[in-house]
Amino acid sequence: MTREQFFKNLEVPKGKIDVVLDTDAYNEVDDQYAISYMLKSDYKLNVRGICAAPFFNDKSTSPENGMERSYDEIMNLLTLMGKEELKSIVYKGSRSYLADEKTPVESEAARFMAELANEYSPENPLYIVAIGAITNVASAILMNPAMKENCVFVWLGGKAHCFDGREFNMYQDLAGARVLFLCGAPVVQLPCMGVVDKFHTSRYDLEHYLLGKNKLCDYLVNYTVRDTEAYFPGKPWHRVIWDVTAVAWLLNDNDRFMLSDIVHAPIPEYDGRYAPASDTPFMNYVYHIMVDELMADLFETLAK
Numbered sequence: 001m002t003r004e005q006f007f008k009n010l011e012v013p014k015g016k017i018d019v020v021l022d023t024d025a026y027n028e029v030d031d032q033y034a035i036s037y038m039l040k041s042d043y044k045l046n047v048r049g050i051c052a053a054p055f056f057n058d059k060s061t062s063p064e065n066g067m068e069r070s071y072d073e074i075m076n077l078l079t080l081m082g083k084e085e086l087k088s089i090v091y092k093g094s095r096s097y098l099a100d101e102k103t104p105v106e107s108e109a110a111r112f113m114a115e116l117a118n119e120y121s122p123e124n125p126l127y128i129v130a131i132g133a134i135t136n137v138a139s140a141i142l143m144n145p146a147m148k149e150n151c152v153f154v155w156l157g158g159k160a161h162c163f164d165g166r167e168f169n170m171y172q173d174l175a176g177a178r179v180l181f182l183c184g185a186p187v188v189q190l191p192c193m194g195v196v197d198k199f200h201t202s203r204y205d206l207e208h209y210l211l212g213k214n215k216l217c218d219y220l221v222n223y224t225v226r227d228t229e230a231y232f233p234g235k236p237w238h239r240v241i242w243d244v245t246a247v248a249w250l251l252n253d254n255d256r257f258m259l260s261d262i263v264h265a266p267i268p269e270y271d272g273r274y275a276p277a278s279d280t281p282f283m284n285y286v287y288h289i290m291v292d293e294l295m296a297d298l299f300e301t302l303a304k
Helices: 002-011 032-041 064-078 086-087 110-121 135-143 166-174 174-182 203-209 214-227 246-248 291-303
Strands: 017-023 047-051 126-130 151-156 185-191 201-204 238-240 259-262 282-287
Touching: 017 032, 017 110, 032 047, 032 064, 032 214, 032 238, 032 291, 047 086, 047 110, 064 086, 110 135, 110 246, 126 246, 135 174, 151 214, 151 246, 151 259, 166 174, 185 246, 201 203, 203 214, 203 291, 214 238, 214 291, 246 259, 246 282, 246 291
Parallel strands: 017 047, 017 126, 126 151, 151 185, 185 282
Antiparallel strands: 201 238, 259 282
């Protein structure tokens, strides 16, 4: 890939594009919004596949169990949206995280992405949006290094570069994060703490703008309220639905939803810190979200 094409691929794409979403859909409430937003933005996004990513916390008994639950939740959402035909392009992902930075974790999802990338080129790339641990994507890159030329990777993970400390998506698979950041492919990073954590909503907003619009909206509202009230019973709350921002980057014509800059990729260290480097590949780094503009578009799109 030429230097000119590399930097062009770090820009928001123009025209209709092909997309794969890699998601730990059962982990939080926000993946459901991101999946729905992506599928309902079909004027620009042609979905080639949805991959279930592993996760391990109090909602799963292991990374494999998290992936299986995410797979089931993706299928549930497709039923709610009346998109049964898309179930044939949903793929199960990794059952564990990368053991090192050279050995991929074999899975249906990683193999699918690795093979699909061969249909694309630097001039016509496949966009892979990841909103969980990066294991499936990093494994696919290790399986097929041509992905570095033929794909653009949009990942919601890590913290803002001015912060140290662990972030869930990145820390689950630091080896995978290092593979992604240092492979030399066009990478767009949407950091969690310090940037996209500003994208949150409230019970009032959800019930006012979404409740009663359709079966999908009712599910999203009730699921979010029930899950959040379990943590904050009887108290006011705002819930981040930040995974939406990764999909929104693809729709960010004329910077209508967010601002970004081209920077050298930091090096994710195994102690949770970033090591700054001036000779690492360039990446597109999102540093500001226009919350109101994006929330308005999300609610309007979901309510259609």
